[in-house]
Amino acid sequence: GENVEQHPSTLSVQEGDSAVIKCTYSDSASNYFPWYKQELGKRPQLIIDIRSNVGEKKDQRIAVTLNKTAKHFSLHITETQPEDSAVYFCAAISGGSNYKLTFGKGTLLTVNP
Amino acid sequence: EADIYQTPRYLVIGTGKKITLECSQTMGHDKMYWYQQDPGMELHLIHYSYGVNSTEKGDLSSESTVSRIRTEHFPLTLESARPSHTSQYLCASSGTGKGGYTFGSGTRLTVV
Numbered sequence: 102g103e104n105v106e107q108h109p110s111t112l113s114v115q116e117g118d119s120a121v122i123k124c125t126y127s128d129s130a131s132n133y134f135p136w137y138k139q140e141l142g143k144r145p146q147l148i149i150d151i152r153s154n155v156g157e158k159k160d161q162r163i164a165v166t167l168n169k170t171a172k173h174f175s176l177h178i179t180e181t182q183p184e185d186s187a188v189y190f191c192a193a194i195s196g197g198s199n200y201k202l203t204f205g206k207g208t209l210l211t212v213n214p
Numbered sequence: 215e216a217d218i219y220q221t222p223r224y225l226v227i228g229t230g231k232k233i234t235l236e237c238s239q240t241m242g243h244d245k246m247y248w249y250q251q252d253p254g255m256e257l258h259l260i261h262y263s264y265g266v267n268s269t270e271k272g273d274l275s276s277e278s279t280v281s282r283i284r285t286e287h288f289p290l291t292l293e294s295a296r297p298s299h300t301s302q303y304l305c306a307s308s309g310t311g312k313g314g315y316t317f318g319s320g321t322r323l324t325v326v
Contacts, residue, residue, distance in 0.1 A: 135314040144304065145257070147314040188254050194312050200245055200264065201272075202315060204257045 103128040103195045107205025115213050120181050122189055122208045125173040130196030134174045136165060137190040139207075145190060149176070181212045216241045220305050220318035227295055227325055235290045235321045237305035246288040247315065249304040250274060257304070263288060295325040 104127040114120050126134075135150035151158045151165045151174065158165050162181075167174040178185055188209050192202040218239040227233055239246065248261040259272030263282040277299070278292050288307075292299055302322045306315040 133312045137314075137317075139254075141254075144317040144319050145315075146317070150314055190257065200308065200312060201247075201259065201262060206256045207254070209254065 103131060103193055103203040105191060105193050105203045105205045107191050107208060109208060110206065111209045111211070113211045113213060114181050116181060116183060118181055120176075120178040120185070120210055120212075122176045122191070122210070123173060124175070124191035124193075124205050125171075126193045126203075127172070128193070128195045129169075129172060131172075131193040132196055133194040134165070134167060135192050135202070136163075136176050137192065137204075138187045139190065140187045178210075181210075183212050183214050186210060186212045218305060218307050218316050218318040220303075220321050222321060223319065224322050225324070227323070229296055229325055231295050233292050233295055233323070235303055235305075235323070237288045237290070237318055238286050239288075239305075239307045239316070239318075240286065241307060241309065241316065242285070243307035243309045243316075244285065245308045246282065247306045247308075248272070248278075248280060248288070248290050249306065249317075250276065251302045251304055251320075253302065261290065295323075297325045299323060300325050 107124045132153040137145040138148045139145040164177045188207045190207050191205040221236045249257045258274035260276040261280040263269045302320045304320045305318040308315045
């Protein structure tokens with residue numbers, strides 16, 4: 102089955118800096134890669150996703166890049182703000198008739214004012 | 215508003231009791247999932263369903279059971295709660311094709 106590894110497990114940045122979280126996946130047939138943000142005590146929420154036919158996608162201060170050859174994808178947050186502090190999870194869905202998301206272990210991002 | 219709802223939000227219960235965690239969605243999604251998560255930690259899939267009368271065990275072994283009699287409803291039952299079941303349980307759903315999940319707000323279960 103699919104295996105998703107996520108790094109780093111914790112990340113601390115100063116407000117205004119950029120943050121990058123990286124994930125690798127094992128199944129070359131995987132074709133959908135979402136990112137979730139989970140604030141303390143709240144539910145995980147989808148913030149951005151990318152499909153395997155696209156190399157990059159942006160939404161305001163966040164962007165995701167996908168390198169299918171290397172089987173890795175990354176989340177980029179620019180001009181970080183304290184409200185970006187949360188746990189971020191990457192995930193992947195394998196090809197075929199599988200609809201289950203395999204999640205990375207999460208990255209705790211702390212943005213210091 | 216179309217969403218996924220979980221009840222109760224918090225539950226403290228004694229060892230040996232039977233409990234059912236409720237999950238309902240009003241988005242018309244065919245696929246539903248249960249995850250177990252300790253605070254700020256990994257999401258472990260314990261059950262999933264791709265449609266009515268279809269349920270499968272997830273990647274993490276669990277003593278809980280689920281049922282899917284109606285599309286919108288996916289309850290999780292623990293026949294005999296133990297302190298090791300103390301955790302947060304998150305329900306999620308997804309629609310047609312391959313896409314992201316919508317998560318419920320979770321049930322934080324404490325077994326004493």
